Amino acid sequence: MPVLSTPSDPADRLLGERIVLLARELDDDVAAETCARLLLLAAEDARRDITLHVLAPGGSPVAAMAVHDTIRTLGVDVATVAVGSLAGPVPFLVASGTPGKRLARAHAAFLPTADGPVRGSHPGDVRVRADHLAGRRREIESLTAAYCGAPLPDDARDRWLSAAEAVTFGIVDGLSEPRTETDS
Template sequence: YLDSEDSGKPIYIYINSPGGSVLAGMALYDTMQHIKSPVVTINVGLAGSMASFLLASGEKGKRIALPHSRIMIHQAMGGAQGQAEDIKVEATQILQIQNSIVRLYAKMTGQPEETIEKDLMRDNFMSAEEAKEYGLIDQIIQLNDATDLPSRTGAQAGEAPKG
């Protein structure tokens, strides 16, 4: 819908999340890649697990974090119960998802896949500065310095509020 309204207008996603469902996150990732509008991602607190993946999935150059925000990456998690064959199928699925996530993180960050695999082995917390060095984000900003973000009044940066 947003893409059809004005495909040149950026879409801003503010993130403060410990993460969530891998499948739901991958659906959001696919949507972000499909639309024509540039997607600006902004970490305002914690971007953990799948939320860190979505943060890094924003438009290159427009992946932003506030100075005291944190980013956490780790391998895909899942669970299974049932008969042995059911568990085997679920394990195969989670490994396929993990391989896809490794490839995509490598593409988004510029890190080698081997580095990503190693760094995802455990919960890996980063400061905004460390995440920038790693390639998960592009900028660290103070909100009052953010000339390209919409203001609380809805006015565009540099415009006086209407009314």
């Protein structure tokens, strides 16, 4: 069996294929790592697409906005692929990919809310953070409406959407087709 000369961490190996994997609860550290990977790939080749595979179960609206801003300012197309169950502000990240290049796997599920954790040790800290998060929620809802072509219906935030419904609501552009035996 040949020995691979690439890094052993699968996420690092995917970078060679211009794929970034966001596969953990989205917090500030995960956002920083994701942004760094996106920036690295854009700097390496400003003409080739980057693919962001998203299978994060939810997370912080503030962290989501950091990844969003990076995606939208890279200067390269970012294809997004939704995998698994995405909740909170994470579906917004999928919607913020390059139009025409936003996909969902057939069994992806979406709960598109902008809610996230409010943390703080002092009651005043909690209020300030809650106010900040409320502003982020409004921004995320406004940007999601822009990326989807219309605001999501109110009931879209109260239930899990299937991948096909995500296409209908404009969160993604289509479903990722399964491989066939004729694919190489």
